Amino acid sequence: MFAAENGLKGDPRLQAISEAIRVIPHFPKTGIMFQDITPLLLNHKVFKDTVDIFVDRYKDMGISVVAGIEARGFMFGPSIALAIGAKFVPLRKPGKLPGKVISETYELEYGKDCLEMHIGAVQQGERAVVVDDLVATGGTLSAAIKLLESMKAEVVECACVIGLPDVKGRQSRLNGKPLYILVEPREFEDC
Numbered sequence: 001m002f003a004a005e006n007g008l009k010g011d012p013r014l015q016a017i018s019e020a021i022r023v024i025p026h027f028p029k030t031g032i033m034f035q036d037i038t039p040l041l042l043n044h045k046v047f048k049d050t051v052d053i054f055v056d057r058y059k060d061m062g063i064s065v066v067a068g069i070e071a072r073g074f075m076f077g078p079s080i081a082l083a084i085g086a087k088f089v090p091l092r093k094p095g096k097l098p099g100k101v102i103s104e105t106y107e108l109e110y111g112k113d114c115l116e117m118h119i120g121a122v123q124q125g126e127r128a129v130v131v132d133d134l135v136a137t138g139g140t141l142s143a144a145i146k147l148l149e150s151m152k153a154e155v156v157e158c159a160c161v162i163g164l165p166d167v168k169g170r171q172s173r174l175n176g177k178p179l180y181i182l183v184e185p186r187e188f189e190d191c
């Protein structure tokens with residue numbers, strides 16, 4: 001099943017991307033259908049296609065910042081940043097960045113967490129894309145947007161490989177910020 005609003009309807013790369021994502025029921029908690037992207041990373045063509053789709057979208061949009069969310073946003077963000085000529089800014093879990101940071105706490109589908117960004121990593125007016133593997137409630141992306149906007153960067157869009165069906169008012173949490181999703185999860189499967 002694919003997200004149709006990404007302008008890529010019928011693109012065979014999406015089917016391969018979707019099929020490379022493994023669904024693990026009840027991980028890390030009962031009731032969670034965990035979308036595992038590690039098989040996608042093992043397949044060079046599918047991994048490259050995934051990055052290329054984002055690169056094609058953002059290469060001519062005046063983006064100078066790709067902000068990747070720890071941990072799985074780090075698996076896609078740096079390749080996209082290098083290919084479009086942007087810097088990569090890691091948004092990390094608490095206590096990982098050694099310099100002065102700003103922090104933003106948020107709610108998760110299964111818990112609570114916090115993201116941090118180095119002060120000085122982005123400059124006022126820079127155009128940014130936030131990259132992650134997956135959006136569920138949008139809480140993580142919302143924290144990332146707040147961090148970047150508090151430094152007066154412009155968040156042009158958020159980009160995720162997978163979008164879960166709109167959970168708990170995600171759209172309002174993102175405050176209207178565009179969200180670019182490649183695929184929606186497949187139905188339950190044996191693993």
Ligand SMILES: O=P(O)(O)OC[C@H]1O[C@H](OP(=O)(O)OP(=O)(O)O)[C@H](O)[C@@H]1O
Pocket residue numbers: 069070071072073107108109113132133134135136137138139140141
């Ligand atoms: O839309 P949300 O409800 O905020 O959930 C999405 C976030 O959850 C996952 O990360 P997780 O917090 O599990 O951390 P990890 O990547 O370090 O495993 C995923 O990689 C996103 O970052």
Ligand SMILES: Nc1ncnc2[nH]cnc12
Pocket residue numbers: 032033034035036109134136
């Ligand atoms: N269902 C899910 N699979 C993988 N990562 C997630 N993060 C939040 N929900 C998730």
